[in-house]
Amino acid sequence: MADGAPAPPAVPGAPARDANDELSLVVPPAGTIARHLWRAATMRCPSCGSGGVLQHWFRLREACLRCGTSLDRRESDFYIGAIAMNLAMAEGLFAVGLVVVLVRTWPDVPWDALEIWAPVAMLATPVLLYPVTKLLWLALDLAFRPDARRR
Numbered sequence: 001m002a003d004g005a006p007a008p009p010a011v012p013g014a015p016a017r018d019a020n021d022e023l024s025l026v027v028p029p030a031g032t033i034a035r036h037l038w039r040a041a042t043m044r045c046p047s048c049g050s051g052g053v054l055q056h057w058f059r060l061r062e063a064c065l066r067c068g069t070s071l072d073r074r075e076s077d078f079y080i081g082a083i084a085m086n087l088a089m090a091e092g093l094f095a096v097g098l099v100v101v102l103v104r105t106w107p108d109v110p111w112d113a114l115e116i117w118a119p120v121a122m123l124a125t126p127v128l129l130y131p132v133t134k135l136l137w138l139a140l141d142l143a144f145r146p147d148a149r150r151r
Contacts, residue, residue, distance in 0.1 A: 028143050036139035043131060045069060046139035054131055060138075071138060082137035089133060090125040097121065 036046040044051050048067035055061050060071040098118070102109055 025144050026146065033140070033143045036143045037136060040135035040139035041132060043135060045071075046135065046142050053135065057131055060131075060134065069142070073138070073141065078141070079134060079137065081140075082134045085137055086126050086129050086133040089129055090122065093125055094118070094122055 039049045040046045045053050045064040047069040050064060050066035052065055053061055053071055062072050063070050
């Protein structure tokens with residue numbers, strides 16, 4: 001429905017369905033989520049843990065070479081979440097780093113060095129985190145929507 005209300009049931013008396021019914025989300029155990037995230041953080045396949053999932057720094061392989069799990073969800077807007085995660089992690093690391101520098105050097109904060117290195121760090125961090133955040137986003141998706149597409 002256009003107004004966000006659930007669609008009427010196809011069969012009278014049946015429960016109403018909404019647009020999210022087709023997602024077939026499962027809630028995995030916490031250990032499964034943690035395992036998927038750890039594998040992704042170490043730049044390995046979230047499903048089986050094998051390495052070599054990157055073609056190059058900015059591109060994942062189409063599928064895992066060992067287990068065949070599709071690493072490309074083939075959804076035009078899928079990696080928007082990875083981009084948001086990348087931005088949040090880069091900003092978080094910057095904030096933590098800035099606080100550490102301020103606390104360790106107070107009251108003689110090296111403001112001139114910060115003026116140079118802070119923008120450099122803010123430009124480099126998202127690039128360095130790109131494959132990790134892309135794999136982390138994929139790991140969360142695979143944990144909640146297990147991949148049925150295998151080679």
